[in-house]
Each structure stands twice: as structure tokens, then as C-alpha cells.
Amino acid sequence: MSEATHTVKSYEEELQSLNKNIIKMGVSCEEALGKAIIAITTRDSENAETVIKNDEKIDKFETLIEQQVVNLIALRQPMAIDLRETVTALKISSDLERIGDLAKNISKRTLLLNENLPKNLVEALVRVSTNVQKQLKSVLDAYLDRSSSMAVNVWENDEQIDELTNLCMQEVIKYLKEHESNLDDGTHLLFVTKNIERIGDHTTNIAEQIYYLVEGEYLEGDRPKGTEPIVTGEK
């Protein structure tokens, strides 16, 4: 936001409220992801159920933010930095909503998984998810600080997540091949891994929005990409 405040106070308040709601929604998503990861790695159903239950809260934030954005556009006709604040809020909220959904989906699968997962699989999952959680935290900090350089960092780090995702996928596929009885758990774990990676992608989207918000220009260049379709041994 600009340093000077609006002549019309209620307009200023509306923009600040929008800003606060994005941050609150972001924090809710951070919590959801954190709990979802704890739930799957420590086999804790209670946390998984909380994530599923709380997703509604995140969805409500999205609706609220959408209404605020529509009101701002209709009633205030925001320009320049205010316009970018408004438009990016709308886009960020839809990425956050997806993050919430993905955390919820991880939790639903957690409830269906067998009690004893092989240690190496859990470790591989933790490696990806720790990274994604860091990314999500950094992107929310970047939004709070209006820092385009922090946003660029997040954007660049996505490549690492893609690599870790690949490694994790390979572990899961190995596990699937070990025994037919691993089919159910293995399939869930593939989706869980993919969901975590998708959360990383939404985080990268948010980083792009923050860059546009601060700089007024789009982040140029190819998006870092590490993911190639996984090839595993025999064909």
C-alpha cells in the first residue's frame, strides 16, 4: 500500500480490511497445511479431521474477499496501486482456496491410509512438505512486506520442490511395485505427493501476483520447472 492515506477514510479502511483478510486466509492455509502434514507423518487422525472441518472457514474467506473486491471495483474504481491491490487480492484468494482444498484432500487420504507406513516414504514426504511449508510462509511474508525480491526467491525455489516431488514419487512407485497389497496406500500416497507439489505451484502463483502488485510488471521469464513425467525402470 502507498504511504500516504486516502482522503476518503472509508476507502482506506476497505483496502486495509481486504489486505487483512488475505493475511488471515493465508495464515489459515498455513495452519491447514501444517496440520495435514503432521497428520499424515505421525498418523494422527485428530489433526486430519480438524483440517477437513476447517476448510469451510478458508472457503468463506474466499467468498468474503471476492465480495470485497467486487465492491471496491464497483464503488471505488481503484486506480494504480489500489487497482493492483484489488486485483491481486482476488487472484491470491483463489490460489489460497485451492491450497486449502489440497490440504483437505491430503487429510481425507490420511484417514484412509494404513497405520504403518514405511519410514523411507514418510521421510521423502517430509522432505517435500517441509520445503512447501517454508515456501508458503515466505510468500505470505513477502505479501505482508510487499517485497518483490522475497517473491522472486519463492518463485525460484519452486524448482527444488519439483525435484523433491520426483524423488518422493519414485519412492512411492517402488513401494507400489513391492507388493500388490501396497496398491491402496501407494495410490493415496501418489496423490498426496502430487497435492503437496500443487500447493507449491499455487504458492508460486501467489509469488507472481506479489511481484505484479509491487512492481506493476509481470515476472518475466520461464517458470522454473523441474518436473518431467516420471519414468521408472522397466517399460
Place this chain on the structure above:
Amino acid sequence: MKKNGVNMIKISAKNVDVFYGKKQALFNINLEIEENQVTALIGPSGCGKSTFLRCLNRMNDVIDICNVQGEIVINDFNINDKGCDVVRLREKIGMVFQKPNPFPKTLYENISYGPTIHGMAQSKQEMDEIVETSLKKAALWEEVKDRLHEPGTGLSGGQQQRLCIARAISVQPEVILMDEPCSALDPIATAQIEELIDELKKEHTIIIVTHSMAQAARVSQNTGFFHLGELIEHGSTDKIFKNPENNKTQDYITGRFG
């Protein structure tokens, strides 16, 4: 007109200073106006945008204490030169004002006045054509074609303003200056004028002074922001309204000013 994809420069103001007596109203304005484009001049009251607009057809000449320095080059000719024929200049550079100001004469005479004094019609038939074309271009013909010999002052505000635009374009000016042309009009009449501006830019270069940010954003391709007699920022309208370079511009257009 475009050359190599770039719009040609129609008017070029170089180091323009304006004084009212001892008070300086404009400080070293350098501004290039693109041909066949709409340029909006915005800024708070008293920032000098109307003063600048009036420099472009030497309207400041009528104010005794006003002194304009610097060059304003239109078609490679500095209009501040002593040899400039001001009557010819104002034929080439028409003007529309804030309040519709039709002559207290018939609609027909309002339009025919300019072409008559500039000797643009050889016959009644030619003049009829000029009147009809001008009114059509001003999107007023259909509404007034049956009452051309009634007084222009009998029209509604929006119609009067379109009559004034028809009067301005009747002498085929290259440039049209508009000083808050819609501030006295309702939203529908405003929309009609804005639509007209869009049409007119095909044949004319338009410079509009407006207090409405939204209007500047809607009608113009380029925008200049004036503040305290200085041109703070000038650039493409979408850049100015999405991502202005200067903080003062941003504060003004977002309603954060002082």
C-alpha cells in the same frame, strides 16, 4: 497517423513558462502530443493544465498580464513566433469549453459562422453540406435536422455541447482542445461526448482537460499529470493508471492527495 508503428508528434511544447504578472503559472513544460490520439491533462485545480491548454491556440493572448515563453511547435511551426497568424491558428486548432456556449443564433448559424469568416463555402449548397456534415460528425444531426433554424440555446445541455463540438469541427481543425467538456453534463450526455471523442480522433488530434480520472482513463491514450505548474508525469494512459512512475501521480489518481 503512424510511421513505423509509432504515432507522429503533432504538437511539441518546449521549455514553456507562463507568467500571470509576476506569478509563474507553468514551469518549463516539455510535452509532445501524438497525432490522432487523445491526450488527457489531469491535475488538481490551479495546477496549470487549463493554462497549458490555452497556450496551444494562443488563448492566453487575451489576458493582458499573461506572458508565455518557450516554443510550441505545431506542424514544424512555432506558434509563439511573432509572424504567427492567430486567426489562422485558431482555425486549425478548435476549442470546446466547460460550459456549452452556443452563439445566441440559430443552430445553422452557429455552425456556418466559422466557415463563413474563413471563406470556406462558395455557395449556399456548400454551406448546407458543411452544416450537415459537421452536425453528423458531432452525432447531433438526427436530433436537430428539422429545427436547424431554431435558436441553439434552446437545446439541452448535452445537445448544446455537441453543437459546440460541431461548430468547432466545421472549420476542419487539425487539433481540438477540450476544457472539461463534460463537467456540466449528465452521464448519458457525457457518454455521448466520450463516444464522439473516440470517433473524432480518427481525423483530429484531441487534447482534453478533465477532473474526472475515470474519464481520462476512458477516453485518452496518453495522459499528462500537472501539479503546481509542473508536468510531473506524461505517458500512456494505461501505464499512468495501472503503474505510474511518480509517487505524486499515484497519490493524485488514487485520491490520496495532501
